[in-house]
Amino acid sequence: MVNRTVRVDIEKLDVLMNLVSELIIAKNSLVSASSADGMSGSGFNEHIEYLESVTTNLHESVMKVRMVPIESVVSKFPRMIRDLSKKLNKKMELHMSGEETELDRTVVDEIGDPLMHLLRNSADHGLESAEVRAHRGKPEVGSIFLDAYQDGNNVVIEVRDDGNGIDVEAVKNKAIERGVITPDQGENMTEKEIINLLFNAGFSTAKQISDVSGRGVGLDVVKSKIEALSGEVEVKSKLEEGSTWIIRLPLTLAIIQALMVTVGGEKYAISLGSIQTIEDIKPGDIKLVQNREVISLRDTVIPIIRLSKELDIESSKSPDENMVVVIVKKGEKLAGLVTDELMGQQEIVIKSLGRYISKCKIISGATILGDGEVALILDANALI
Structure with a gap:
């Protein structure tokens, strides 16, 4: 043949x-x-x-x-879990689905380490000992799942287990003890906000630091690696039932569909993938909640971010005019970006600005427009 x-x-x-x-x-x-x-x-x-x-x-x-299947990366994980099962003296199985899901080759080359860390984390901290599992009425063999699937212009990879889940109170107490947050802040934080503290550098609630899941360091690296690929990572957990780590990655890193907007006479691009809706908001509809400007949209309270303030430029609209608000989403979080004017949808080429703006987190790159003008690309994830 x-x-x-x-x-x-x-x-x-x-x-x-x-x-x-x-x-x-x-x-x-x-x-x-x-x-x-x-x-x-x-x-x-x-x-x-x-x-x-x-x-x-x-x-x-x-x-x-x-595009290449992620199978080239995940095929080594079953053996790793078998080795960890012996090392940790815990019975566990890895169940995988969606290995044929395809991603850009450069992305596939980079996601191996973050996925490996999350799997080791589930094996080490997530799954309980056989005695604890028996006491909780769970099967003797712990289960870890790795599922991959395409969702629109993104690929979603989930790592979940049926283990301990995350003890929110333990995370909060550890954060207060280490000075990451104050006791008052801890009282006012939601469960999700407390769980997200795990992504702080070097943060761990493990009583014993092992060499299995990164010596107490690693979730911050997982987050930074995924965000460097223009992706996002979130975690959902229920105590004594298990945790789910959700990684969302774009199919392409080079060319995207974007909404072009103006702020203070300057042109900016926002990826269509992060946009939920576009709303026309009256100034009187804005309320103050805990010193933050918010709007109520279809029974949902959404914080608004004035791009003119974030970009330190003067808006070209007067305060009494209606505002064009672009509602963007990151995971389950919503925010409204206040712009001056909409220009329309356009296919744009992302150009990296490299080290020149590495400290400016809300700018993810630049693009050359049809008239030769350069427009900056806003990172909705960083703004939220």
């Missing part, structure tokens, strides 16, 4: 992706120039639409070539 596959160096695919990116920038320039020159005849518009269709198909085709 003839072999119909060919090995391709990832660097060659990177070059191809860069060329597709440049083609999209050139296409955006053509669209912008045609609008500026009034060249909006039906014939010209048809050519533009055809060009957009070709560039979109080309981008998707190159992306498919770059």
Whole structure:
């Protein structure tokens, strides 16, 4: 049988992706120039639409070539769990699904360590000893699950166990003891906010630090690695029933659909993947709750973030005008980003700004618009 596959160096695919990116920038320039020159005849518009269709198909085709199943990373985990079972003297099984789920090759190369840490964490801290499991009426063999699936333009990877769950009071007390939060802050924090303290550098509630799950260091590294891939990680837990760690990663890191907005006369991009709705809000609808501005939207209280304040620029709208509020979501959290004006949806190419703005967490990159202007890309996750 003839072999119909060919090995391709990832660097060659990177070059191809860069060329597709440049083609999209050139296409955006053509669209912008045609609008500026009034060249909006039906014939010209048809050519533009055809060009957009070709560039979109080309981008998707190159992306498919770059995609690889996560199986190449997760295939080593069953043996690791068997080894941990012997080392920790606990009976446990790993159940995996969705190994055929595909991600960009560069992302797959980076997620191995975070996933390994979460699995080791479940084995070490999550699953109880046989005696405790018997007392709680649980099966003798502890279960750890790794599930992967595609959700829209994202891939979701879940690591869960049927073990101890997270003791929220223990986390809160440890945080107060270490000076991470004050007792007053602890009283006012939600259960979810307290659990998220586990992502602080070096934070651990383990009474004994072992070499199995990172010597008390690691969840902060997991979070920073996932966020470096433009992803997010959250945890859900129920005491004595188990925990679920949810990682959400974008399918592509190079080209995205974005909503273009203006703030103080400057153009900014917000990824469509993080946007829930866009609302027209009257100034009188804004209330103050615990010194934070919020709006009530369909029985949900949503904090608002004035982008002009965050970006330290003056808004071009007067205080008594209605506000354009972009509702964005991170996990279960919602926030409303107050903008001056909407420009519309556009396919953009993400360009890294590297070390120049590494300290500015709310900016995730920049893009070149059709008219040659540079627009900064806002990181909705960091803003929330």
